[in-house]
Amino acid sequence: MAVRFVIIGGGPAGTQAATTAARLGANVTLIERDVIGGAANLWDCIPSKAMIATGGAMSFTRRSEGMGLNDTTVGLDLDAVKVRINAIEGHLNERLIELLESQGVRIIRGTGRLTGEHTVVATSGDGTEEELHADAVLLATGSRPRVPDWAEPDGHRILTTRDAYPPPELPEHLVVIGSGVTGVEFVHMFSSFGSKVTLIVSRQQVLPGRDTDAAAVLEEDFLARGVVLLKGARATSIDCDGATVAVHCDDGRVAKGTHALLAIGAIPNSEGLGLEPAGVQDDGGYIPINHHCQSNVRHIYAAGDLSGKLPLASVAAMQGRKIAEHVMGLHTREHRHLDYDKAAQAIFTEPEIAEVGMPEAEAFAVGRKIRVTKVPFSASAKALINNDPRGFVKIVSDPATGVVLGGSIVGRHAAELISVIALAVTAGLRVSDIVESLLVHPTLAEALAEAAE
């Protein structure tokens, strides 16, 4: 009999696990209470990047005077932006459903919960319950924005990221709380749209914990756009008085605007999942997993944001793939474990920031000998042609062997370009492999070869 694999949650983790397992011969049931594609498609990656694409087109046009354009003014139609986002999401959703169904995955529209070690109950919208028996279960229910007890989002003036695609009106002055990846992407988005933006930064640098050179380039761009950076301040309360919001900080400073956006992390969707009856342990709602993504109950797996690992759609999908292979017994063949340290990450600001592998600071912290080479895009022909010479390429390698350990790129298309370094890190390539690749001229990628030199 085929392996019965039940998946709760149809985001990148759940859908990737479903298609991979179905291809390998499992009998797969996927339970999703909302939209196939998950929060990634509906609330997070897709709408945010679609809005950033519009903002990017606007700011690029405004900066294009030097390219021979004699009219660089642009206007924004928020309703058209909304229609575009819905169209992209609808297209992706349809394609995903087609793919799942073509592979024989059974999709149940409803809420799933464990009722025992091998049983899952799916409750449909009309209250109908169905009990499913499973040889293996994947919990992939994702996460949602964290709302602190001092803020009450109303979807109008006080927003979470989920209220912002786009918000009912373009904020005249947006106060963004949180300067991590999500916060800075929203600063970029709304300042490109023309909103005045204040960013509350709890430390002395945006993007805490990230490459300080990259953060410095981003801060420079924010300041050039007129973004106000309130550094070393933590928000403690928000007052909303008609058309004004006031965000109070722990050091007494107050940031006033017309709207406030909370970008202070996420919490896992694990309530009502039936962890207890199945004996699955959690840690603050996250499910601790081993390197095969198994929970303490070995045939119950967890992936994606719920697993508390790197909260990225790409990581969730890769976990889903590895889990499906493990469920189908493929781990006994040559099977590489997922190495979270080798996940490429990007921040879709202007310039974009992308990183992979060992950061320079970490290497110094652990006393590892490294070679760091850095080339600015101002030396790149293509960057000058693009009218955007901001940023740099940095490659970290082992001085003894030349093996590429990591790197960071700040600049246009950094999120695409980092793939070259990601491949080098995953495949254990040497800097000489990059140097000797015959690249297209003129391209931004040439700066990678130069940095590898």
Ligand SMILES: Cc1cc2nc3c(=O)[nH]c(=O)nc-3n(C[C@H](O)[C@H](O)[C@H](O)COP(=O)(O)OP(=O)(O)OC[C@H]3O[C@@H](n4cnc5c(N)ncnc54)[C@H](O)[C@@H]3O)c2cc1C
């Ligand atoms: C603003 C923002 C932008 C982001 N941009 C990026 C990006 O550009 N690139 C990137 O890699 N990552 C990005 N991320 C992170 C990414 O969205 C998440 O890491 C990813 O969505 C996690 O995938 P997942 O499969 O764990 O869960 P999700 O995508 O959250 O999907 C989980 C699904 O489970 C369903 N569900 C929950 N409980 C139940 C239940 N009991 N029964 C049935 N269904 C259930 C939910 O409805 C949901 O559809 C972003 C995050 C945010 C907040």
